[in-house]
Amino acid sequence: MPHAAPIDSSPDEHAPHGEHAFDMVTADEFKSAFREHPGGVALITADAGNGPVALTATSVASVSADPPLLVFSVSALSSSAPTLTTADTVVVHLLGADDLPLAQLGATSGIDRFADASAWTRLVTGEPVFHGVPRWIRARVVNRFESGGSTVIVAHAVQVNLPEEPSDRGLVYLNRQWHHLGEHSRITDV
């Protein structure tokens, strides 16, 4: 059973809320596990009144279609956290491979992500939106809760922009590298 590698079956382990039960996984181990878990890429923007922020995130997922709810999380260490954890609404740009420069913009620290005034505009409702991204969702935050130095945010879609034609040019982040999807990556023998 080489895959299982059961842990030491110490008494603490079996205590449902034993102190040691939460101390067995190091941050490095956890990061290693997720480093190889592919993530779709989104650029999340908002403005809570203190200027626009933008953050590239791989944590965006659909929770429910009816009502239309999505979830994502934001680390308190992110420069966008103060705004994203207080804004009433956000814009989630769902990025394809053609949007890679934007993904990189939102993932680069120490720059003004809105320096190029020709790259973005505001919706009539005020949120920043970047030009050229065919798929984005404006969503109203309906729930947020702190989880270990990050905030998990659930938001209700109130506006969706879709491309006229689907592109299938998916963008994925894996193991610190960018990947693009298409016919070349499709598994055909299933």
Next chain:
Amino acid sequence: MPHAAPIDSSPDEHAPHGEHAFDMVTADEFKSAFREHPGGVALITADAGNGPVALTATSVASVSADPPLLVFSVSALSSSAPTLTTADTVVVHLLGADDLPLAQLGATSGIDRFADASAWTRLVTGEPVFHGVPRWIRARVVNRFESGGSTVIVAHAVQVNLPEEPSDRGLVYLNRQWHHLGEHSRITDV
């Protein structure tokens, strides 16, 4: 500004909690937006005392590395929902392309996903785990909340199993098809 397509700026839209503010996005529109958002693939298993369940999910994401927290969501329509929304612990198998048969198993309705007794075992702590998956995380549920017919679940990793060598053979679900990642999908001109 062809990308922006602002909505009608009706009075209801500007009401922060106006009734119509939550009625503008249809389930079909929302599904269309996320259909082209690539998702890493995980098989989540648990047993709350009524037998093992397994569910393929693309919603698994890392929330925090220290403490090691992850999030996923489960639709109430899933046959696994009654167990996954009550279990104290879960096992999240992070699947690679080599694990595609398991991804399909957990995504197929109306079958006994544990019928092949040689395909899985139990950890000493009781959770079902499938053979041959090199990366999995046992996690204790620390938070769950209802969101529109689904449950968002945050869990604290208490055990991590890692492969001896990273494979880079990522598995992704996009637009109802499976994709695999590798050198062929890597974007190199960045």
